[in-house]
Amino acid sequence: MxxxxxxxxxxxxxxxxxxxxxxxxxxxxxxxxxxxxxxxxxxxxxxxxxxxxxxxxxxxxxxxxxxxxxRTPAISPVDMKAFLLTKRSCREFKERPVEKSVIADLIAVARMAPTAINCQERTFIVVTNAAKIAELRAALTKNIRSLLKLVKLAASKPAALFLPVETQQYMHHLQADLEVALRYMDEGGDSIFHNAPCLIFFTGVTKDPAGKDHALGAQHYLMLYAETLGLGTCINGYAQSAPRVLAKYLNVPKGYTIYGALMLGYRQHTYRKHVYRKPASVTYYE
Ligand SMILES: Cc1cc2nc3c(=O)[nH]c(=O)nc-3n(C[C@H](O)[C@H](O)[C@H](O)COP(=O)(O)O)c2cc1C
The missing domain is CATH 3.30.70.20 (Alpha-Beta Plaits)
Structure with a gap:
C-alpha cells in the first residue's frame, strides 16, 4: 500500500x-x-x-x-433505533425494476464496509436479467430437492442414534421449511427469490479466513442503506448455502467464493411495529 x-x-x-x-x-x-x-x-x-x-x-x-x-449525519439515537427495529426482510416487491444508477449507488456504499487490513478484497455480482434469475431459480430448486433427501435422512428415527437432539430438531424444522418451499415452487410460485427484480451476490477471497466477513459486511451495509431509498432486501439462504451451484451460472472471479446473496427491489410494505425477539443472552465481565 x-x-x-x-x-x-x-x-x-x-x-x-x-x-x-x-x-x-x-x-x-x-x-x-x-x-x-x-x-x-x-x-x-x-x-x-x-x-x-x-x-x-x-x-x-x-x-x-x-x-x-x-455533511455530518444528524441521525438521532431515537431515529436510528426506530430504523433498525423496523427494518424487516422484504418478500413482496413492486414490479418496478431497480435503476442501474441506484444499484451503483448502493454498491458504492457497500464497498465502504470494513475489511481486515483494509484489503477491500470482495466483488459484487448483480443480476437483473429475468432469464438469468429464472436459471438460478431452477438450479437452486433442483439443489433444494437433493438437499431435502439428506435432511429427511438426518431427521429420520434411525439418525437419532447418531445425531444430537438439537440437530435432529433443526433438521425437522428444515425439512418442513424445504417442503413448503418446494410445494410453492411446484405450484408456480417463487419461494426462492419472491419475484425480486434484482439479485446481488457478494464474494470474498476463498482462501482468506476473513473472506466471508468481507462479503457479509458489504451485504449488511447495502441492506441498511437500501431501506433509506425505499428499497427492501432479503438475505437468500438457499443461494448462500450453494456457492458451487451458483458458480456454474455466474462469472465468479477466480479465487473468490459467493458468501452473500440478496434479493432487492422496491418495497410493497413497510413495518411500523417492533417485533418479538428472544431476550439477548449476554455475559458481562465487570
Ligand atoms: C443467513 C440467513 C439466511 C436467510 N435465508 C432466507 C431465505 O432463504 N429466504 C427468506 O425469505 N428469508 C431468509 N432469511 C431472512 C430471515 O428469515 C429473517 O431475517 C428472519 O425471519 C427475521 O425477520 P426480519 O429480517 O424481517 O426481521 C435469511 C436470513 C439469514 C440471516
Whole structure:
C-alpha cells in the first residue's frame, strides 16, 4: 500500500493525523510537522486524509474526490433505533425494476464496509436479467430437492442414534421449511427469490479466513442503506448455502467464493411495529 504524502505548505501541525494513525506511519514531532515513517506498514486506511482540516495529506493512487467532505449525519439515537427495529426482510416487491444508477449507488456504499487490513478484497455480482434469475431459480430448486433427501435422512428415527437432539430438531424444522418451499415452487410460485427484480451476490477471497466477513459486511451495509431509498432486501439462504451451484451460472472471479446473496427491489410494505425477539443472552465481565 502507498504511504501518505504530506504537503508541508498546507500543514498547520495540528497533530490530528498522528492521533488517528493506528500504524505509527505518521509520527508526531512535538509542535512541528509530523513526519511519514516509510518503514512502517501502512494500510492506506485514509483516516489521516479524511481528518486533515487543511487537505494537506494525500495517498498516491487514491482519487482525491473520494475524500470530499460529507455533511455530518444528524441521525438521532431515537431515529436510528426506530430504523433498525423496523427494518424487516422484504418478500413482496413492486414490479418496478431497480435503476442501474441506484444499484451503483448502493454498491458504492457497500464497498465502504470494513475489511481486515483494509484489503477491500470482495466483488459484487448483480443480476437483473429475468432469464438469468429464472436459471438460478431452477438450479437452486433442483439443489433444494437433493438437499431435502439428506435432511429427511438426518431427521429420520434411525439418525437419532447418531445425531444430537438439537440437530435432529433443526433438521425437522428444515425439512418442513424445504417442503413448503418446494410445494410453492411446484405450484408456480417463487419461494426462492419472491419475484425480486434484482439479485446481488457478494464474494470474498476463498482462501482468506476473513473472506466471508468481507462479503457479509458489504451485504449488511447495502441492506441498511437500501431501506433509506425505499428499497427492501432479503438475505437468500438457499443461494448462500450453494456457492458451487451458483458458480456454474455466474462469472465468479477466480479465487473468490459467493458468501452473500440478496434479493432487492422496491418495497410493497413497510413495518411500523417492533417485533418479538428472544431476550439477548449476554455475559458481562465487570
Ligand atoms: C443467513 C440467513 C439466511 C436467510 N435465508 C432466507 C431465505 O432463504 N429466504 C427468506 O425469505 N428469508 C431468509 N432469511 C431472512 C430471515 O428469515 C429473517 O431475517 C428472519 O425471519 C427475521 O425477520 P426480519 O429480517 O424481517 O426481521 C435469511 C436470513 C439469514 C440471516
Amino acid at each position: 502507498n504511504h501518505p504524502i504530506l504537503d508541508i505548505e498546507k500543514c498547520t501541525a495540528c497533530g490530528l493525523c498522528t492521533q488517528v494513525c493506528g500504524m505509527d506511519v505518521i509520527v508526531h514531532n512535538g509542535n512541528g510537522h509530523p513526519t511519514i515513517n516509510r518503514a512502517a506498514y501502512c494500510h492506506a486506511c485514509g483516516h489521516c486524509v479524511a481528518i486533515c482540516p487543511q487537505n494537506a495529506l494525500s495517498i498516491p493512487g487514491m482519487i482525491g474526490d473520494e475524500y470530499t467532505s460529507v
